[in-house]
Amino acid sequence: MPRQVLEDTLTADSIAADTALAASGDATAFERLYRTHVARVHTLVRRMLDADEADDVTQDVFIRAWQKLSTFRGESAFGTWLHRLAVNVVLARRKTVGIERGRFIADDQPLDETAGKPVSPELSMDFEEALASLPEGARQVFVLHDVEGYRHEEIARMLGVVPGTSKSQLHHARMALRRHLDR
Amino acid sequence: MKDIWTNRLSEYIDGELDASERDALEAHLATCGHCYATLADLRDVVARAKTLVDREPAQDLWSGIRAGLVTSEPRRQAPVVARRRFAFSVPQLLAASIALVLMSGSAMWLALRNEQTPPPTPAAVGETGRGNQFREARWKVQSDQAIAELQDALDQNESKLDTATVRIVRENLAVIDRAIAQAQHALRRDPGNTYLNLHLAKAMRQKIELLRRANALAES
Numbered sequence: 001m002p003r004q005v006l007e008d009t010l011t012a013d014s015i016a017a018d019t020a021l022a023a024s025g026d027a028t029a030f031e032r033l034y035r036t037h038v039a040r041v042h043t044l045v046r047r048m049l050d051a052d053e054a055d056d057v058t059q060d061v062f063i064r065a066w067q068k069l070s071t072f073r074g075e076s077a078f079g080t081w082l083h084r085l086a087v088n089v090v091l092a093r094r095k096t097v098g099i100e101r102g103r104f105i106a107d108d109q110p111l112d113e114t115a116g117k118p119v120s121p122e123l124s125m126d127f128e129e130a131l132a133s134l135p136e137g138a139r140q141v142f143v144l145h146d147v148e149g150y151r152h153e154e155i156a157r158m159l160g161v162v163p164g165t166s167k168s169q170l171h172h173a174r175m176a177l178r179r180h181l182d183r
Numbered sequence: 184m185k186d187i188w189t190n191r192l193s194e195y196i197d198g199e200l201d202a203s204e205r206d207a208l209e210a211h212l213a214t215c216g217h218c219y220a221t222l223a224d225l226r227d228v229v230a231r232a233k234t235l236v237d238r239e240p241a242q243d244l245w246s247g248i249r250a251g252l253v254t255s256e257p258r259r260q261a262p263v264v265a266r267r268r269f270a271f272s273v274p275q276l277l278a279a280s281i282a283l284v285l286m287s288g289s290a291m292w293l294a295l296r297n298e299q300t301p302p303p304t305p306a307a308v309g310e311t312g313r314g315n316q317f318r319e320a321r322w323k324v325q326s327d328q329a330i331a332e333l334q335d336a337l338d339q340n341e342s343k344l345d346t347a348t349v350r351i352v353r354e355n356l357a358v359i360d361r362a363i364a365q366a367q368h369a370l371r372r373d374p375g376n377t378y379l380n381l382h383l384a385k386a387m388r389q390k391i392e393l394l395r396r397a398n399a400l401a402e403s
Contacts, residue, residue: 142232
């Protein structure tokens, strides 16, 4: 058996064991799960919301995960379950604070997407920074579709829009981001 | 310069145009340098999105989370009455999980099993209750023996594995042993808890499988 396959298997086994321990109330096991998954959760939250909210929301995600661990049945990997929970927390946050209003740009709203050539390298913004500068609606659709792999139908359901809006937002986001490709 | 096709390029990349639209767009791309270049840029953006890396938060958030855990214990399961319908005993689950391992195991594993399985005793035949108890006890003995023998084999095989692999195997065995101990401890207080029973059986199966794989790796 190749070593990488063995290590992947062992990692999955460790996570499964720690998930069982955490569900029985073992906070130390839960801390190991946190250490394993915090980068992925924090990055998702940071990209979906404003950076200054990322720490608070990430903490909220893990506390909710702790509370809901008994509902985790192992049908999917723990990481997948946690990721979906994080998306739900982010979207609930978005609704709670009412920041969704006015953040979805109309098709003809002036996103700076029409330049024919990329900006010069010295002026090129880091791709992550460019992503953070997108209007929230376009940014969230881009993150969910192109980074996280959700389909337009799923995104539309989660965001409460029609799939056509999700497609339009995605195109706007890509057009804006193409100017900030590392070249 | 934008034209009517520019806003359809993302749908083209994602394969969401129907056949007639796709054909028309491809015909357009053959004559429109702007759309052709934009399409290439958009494809680069899509590819770039796949390469973004996750980053740790600037500060450790665990202390805040740990404080939140104090006031929010994990929610326990539904009442026992609702669970009993699906509850299995630990020996039954062990039997099922070990059977799975045996079905997919190596010849070495089969040989071990054959050596361990005693023939049924006359006292066990025809006495259903006592027979069940006997089988359950036998399963437990078999699983313990299997683990012990696989562990002995691994102790001898460790020298054939590199240091990093040995370390990983040992770390994971420690995690699984903790899981087994915790589950056994919790089951003493709540023997009918399906979740704990399943996780105990799963942890036992994982330990057997890990030992088997580590031995197979050493022998390969």
